[in-house]
Amino acid sequence: MSFLNNVITGVSLGSIYAIIALGYTMVYGIAKMLNFAHGDIIMVGAYMCFFAMGSFSLPPAAGVLLAVVVCTVLGIVIERLAYKPLRSAPSLAVLITAIGVSYLLQNSAQLLWGADTKTFRPLVEGSLVLVPDQLSISYVAVLSIACCVVVMIALTLFTGQTKMGKAMRACSEDKAAAQLMGIDVNATISMTFAIGSALAAVAGVLMCSAYPVLSPTTGSMPGIRAFTAAVFGGIGSVPGALLGGILLGVIETFAKAYISTALSDAVVFAVLIIVLLVKPAGLMGKYVPEKV
DSSP, rough: OHHHHHHHHHHHHHHHHHHHHHHHHHHHHOOOOOOOHHHHHHHHHHHHHHHHHHHHOOOOHHHHHHHHHHHHHHHHIIIIIGGGGGSSOHHHHHHHHHHHHHHHHHHHHHHHHHHSOOEEEEEOOOOOETTTTTTTEEEHHHHHHHHHHHHHHHHHHHHHSSSSHHHHHHHOOOOOHHHHOOOHHHHHHHHHHHHHHHHHHHHHHHHHHHOOOOOEEEEEEEHHHHHHHHHHHHHHHHHHHHHHHOOOOHHHHHHHTOSSSSTHHHHHHHHHHHHHHHHHTTSSSOOOOOOO
């Protein structure tokens, strides 16, 4: 039963990674940039929900809604102020800017809310017992998996059925051609950042519900792991982000359970290196030849 418990834990953790990875993969797929501040938007969302439920005694649903709204606006503001002026700049300039925005958010959070670690109250408490004294699953894990499934279905329908979703797919293929066809590329990229940041808020609340500690650096390692998941599955691929997130969560959980907690990150990145050596575009990514 311990094996099944580890599988459940890994899938629930991987579901959170997958939701975060979707933000990375959507932004990269459309804007062709790596938003390394994405992990810190997770932290901002968790803080919003923490204070909404604690200081203002709002119900969990209202706390999550506030986190989503704040992070959506924050994502649009970051894109407009930090990334839009660098749309035609070299990729290194954008990368350095993203790292700068990450540190700005971390230090701003430290000034606003302090550097001390806070205890996050989970959205839901308790466990669902499947086999008495042997197999159970926490309600937070059930919620994480359910949210991941709902997000994937919603994104699939959004990108396949709506006008904005089709515009995102067109920009992902060729922004210049999309612009010639009348698509507002700037608005499309802003919407991509908004959706990715909203997902980061949801992931931040779920993550802090599963692991109830919160500090200004809370989003750093989950952000890096989720980026790893996006690369693992094939960055730019929405199904790849889901697959990469789930596999990463399972590998990390089994590494902690059967190898060593201290070596779990090393095992995860070793698996990533092996996968990329065999399939450089990731498990579900596609190789795109560079145009010269």
